[in-house]
Amino acid sequence: MAGPIRRRAGEPEAAGADDPLSGLAPLLRVQPHLDDVCRFGGAWAAPHEQEPARQAYFHLVTRGQATLWRPGRAPLQVTAGDILLLPRGDAHVFHGVGPPPSTQLPVTVRHAQSLRFKTTVGAEPDVELICGRLAFEAAPQTLIVTALPDLLVLSVGAQPLATRFAPLLAGIREELNDLRAGAVAVAENLASALFMMMLRAHLETSAPAEGLLRLLGQPLTARAVRAMVRDPVHPWTLDELAATAAASRASLVRAFRAAAGVAPLEFLTDLRLGLAHHRLRTETVSLDRLAAEVGYQSAAALSRAFLRKYGVRPGQARQAEAPPTAG
Template sequence: MTQPDALSGLAPLLRVRPELQYVCRFGAQWAAPHSAEVESWAPFHIVTDGACVMHLPESGRSIQLRTGDVVLLPRGSAHIMHGLTTSPTASGPFGIASRDNGAILVKSNTDGETNAQLVCGRLRFEHAGQNLVLSALPEAVVVSAAEGDDALLIRRLIAFVKEELDGGRPGAAAIASDLASALLVMVVRAHLETARTSDSLLALLGHPQAGRAVAAMLEAPGKAWTLDELACVAHSSRASLVRVFRKCARIAPLAFLTELRLEIARRKLAGSGRPLADIAAEVGYQSESAFSRAFQLRYGVRPGEARLCSRDH
């Protein structure tokens, strides 16, 4: 596995379930407040045409969004979407009406030209409070389709999502949801490539030496890695590798490996009915009992209980 593939290896650990809620078509004056989501749900907005503003009341931050921008709120923060010339505290009335086009609910306050068109929804992250990747993301992830290596692909995905939902054909909602799931992975990847933060998992993946070590762990999570071997793969000394991991992710390399193994195991438990002993061996545990102890210590439940819980959801 190459270093750029490390994020692709981590992406399945997000366990994303997208839910497209509505398409918005608004004129000049509008505001749409969104309450904080319950844990595990992250709202997102895709600007398919025009421009608008997202305001975060808790931090007081306002972010202007334009065609092709995607914003994801990993922690489910309360926010207000509004027009460029509308105050976030404006209460209306804005004359917003809703109709079902056969694929999705459409909200609009104009029969003429629009100033902003959005696809809005939310993503469900399984075990959000303990997720290795999700915990590293900031309050708001904003990616523009106008820049970056993935710009063209993001624009195409957005266009496909819009086309499916506007058409209202049979199966459109399911197809658009799958496209939105792919779009999320690209948004996280694009954020990684442009992130400026120095103390997160994203910074760890973006670091030349640490990124190589993480890629090696993902390629062979069951290998009995030593610090010497990881340092060799990373083209680094042991001390330097430990410093990078602690600075970027506040965790030592081998402790990170344990976290990663257990996250991979949890995904395998949720996605199959395979024997626990097989899954334990695949992530580096010599016995089912050792795996069960480590799993319960980390998540508070035994592996079998975690599997049953995932089926209930």
């Protein structure tokens, strides 16, 4: 994979993008989870292990400078105003500017609401990081992830669009500093908006990427994708999708395979199953109703397709996502 892609807010839009976000937005269905507010100084390091599937790491650098280290990659210096996204949840370590410390200062951890506040002991903090995870909850998750580089960095700084990004960063930081009622929920909603703006900046400053972004960046495939996103329950045929895209069946299949490695109806299956998976995670709904609402003729048909895609039945997936009962 290519190295980190660093975007500067406000650079001109790539030609021919055909407004990819109008198709991307309903697919993203992401849920940010804020985990840590880190205030470090002196000799410090903050390791992050590989995250499970569907979990991306993100970090907001709200003060100072730090170094991001990833196995097999050159160290990356980050500074206040940088927003980092690791879509595949790769293992990485943050530490202070310069080489990794041989010894580290102890860190105190204070819990407040659902957050951990981590602070070094024995040194005045000069770096602040807000760290969290982003769950890709809807379909097609694999295409969303493959559409992005291993590391995406948005440098807000003093760029022309800083007036749009800076208030969101400041709002998140203020909510987490004050911790008033509902602060984490407000901050996570701001983080969700920030993530969407980050993707928009990525799209506006690059040629269409592989996978989903490439599908949405080409008018022929974008028309078919948007039709399926608007009405995934419709019994789409390849003929209908080709007509919607104003292309021949063969041309549409070639374009989908070239962009994302799947045929149009495979994409539709991923979309439906991803929506079903999302609803199983977030709602209590019968399998019969769920099947009808995501485009399957029966619960049995949904269950078979779900098993092929995820390796478990829908009921098992629902149980796996259920919160533990109090003992």
